[in-house]
Amino acid sequence: MVRINRRALLGAATLLAAPRLAAAQTNVVRIVVPFGPGGSTDAVARLVAPGVGAKLGVTVVVENRSGAAGSIGADIVAKARPDGLTWMLTFDSHATIPALLRNPPLNVLTDLDPVMLIGGSPYAVACKPDKPFRTMAEAVAAAKARRDSVSYGSTGNGTIGHLTMIRLGDKEGTSFQHVPYRSGGLAVNDAVAGHVDMMIGSAALMLPHITGGSLRPLMQFGPSRLSGLPDTPTCGEAGYAGLEAEAWWGVWGPKGTPPAAIAAMNAALREALTEERARRVMTETQQARLVLSSPEELRTFFAQQVETWGAIVRANNIQPD
DSSP states (O other): OOOOOHHHHHOHHHHHHSOOOOOSSOOEEEEEESSOTTSHHHHHHHHHHHHHHHHHTSEEEEEEOOOGGGHHHHHHHHTSOSSSSEEEEEEGGGGGHHHHOSSOSSOTTTSEEEEEEEEEEEEEEEEOTTSSOSSHHHHHHHHHHSTTOSEEEESSTTSHHHHHHHHHHHHHTOOOEEEEOSSHHHHHHHHHHTSSSEEEEEHHHHHHHHHTTSSEEEEEOSSSOOTTOTTSOBTTTTTOTTOOOEEEEEEEEETTOOHHHHHHHHHHHHHHHHSHHHHHIIIIISOOEEOOOOHHHHHHHHHHHHHHHHHHHHHTTOOOO
16 A cells, blocks of 8 residues: 655644645545444445545545454454554444454454544344233243243344343343344344344334334333334333443544544544434434544543453353354
8 A cells, every 4th residue: 555645644733724634645545344234334434434535535435344243354454554544433342352252363452543432322122013022021021930931133142232131131130042143134034023032233223113013112221212212211211220232333543543643533523423414314313322432532431341241251151153
């Protein structure tokens, strides 16, 4: 790859006045998504790409590099030249890589520099309307009566949805039968068909099926009720305080990316996501709570996520799919 103009990159005053990743001989910036096309992470990356490109005066290309719980794409970014031309936009499962993989190709805490926590959308549990559970309490009672008798689908072993249901079972002294799927779409299809008793997924993933009547929401794991699910109680309201869990999106660059480039990317993301159409897609379609954090706020948040979810993975000896 051709080297970026260092003076343009390191001139912090110029970058902060008009944050551009101006390259001497290239005009292309990569956003690597460590998952396949079609998921929420891919959708968020493609949503912000035009606005980021306009703000920075570059062409932004989204690359899907999936595999190994997102670690393949993350490793590609970690090993990229820290010149402000390669970034990663990833999902909450990034926090489980250290505990879930036996030999992860990177250290997620030290091999990448944080840029921004974009925001989060709470996980929710829903079931086919003809299932006997009308509330989460009824599903928990059935699981208590006979352990592992109530099944639920998730997007895979070690995902935050899977770990959240383990936490719920532990809190209530029972367990649910986990059915992992390769994608949210497959899990939703089987939940709608009734092949599993319930499903846990992001509110954004299930909302079209809930509003369409093919799924009944039981509970959401956010701190407050969503506008799209105004009648669905939070975990705190349902009697399961302390189990909050959100699907979230964050942006990182390779370790050693100059602070001025990180500041420019953060500013570009902030402007792209506060544009009216993008903001509406995030808050309505994705049911997201926009955070638009500083790099240091993401660093602190992410370290807490690694600790919280990693402990559950290790305690339950969870293996990747």
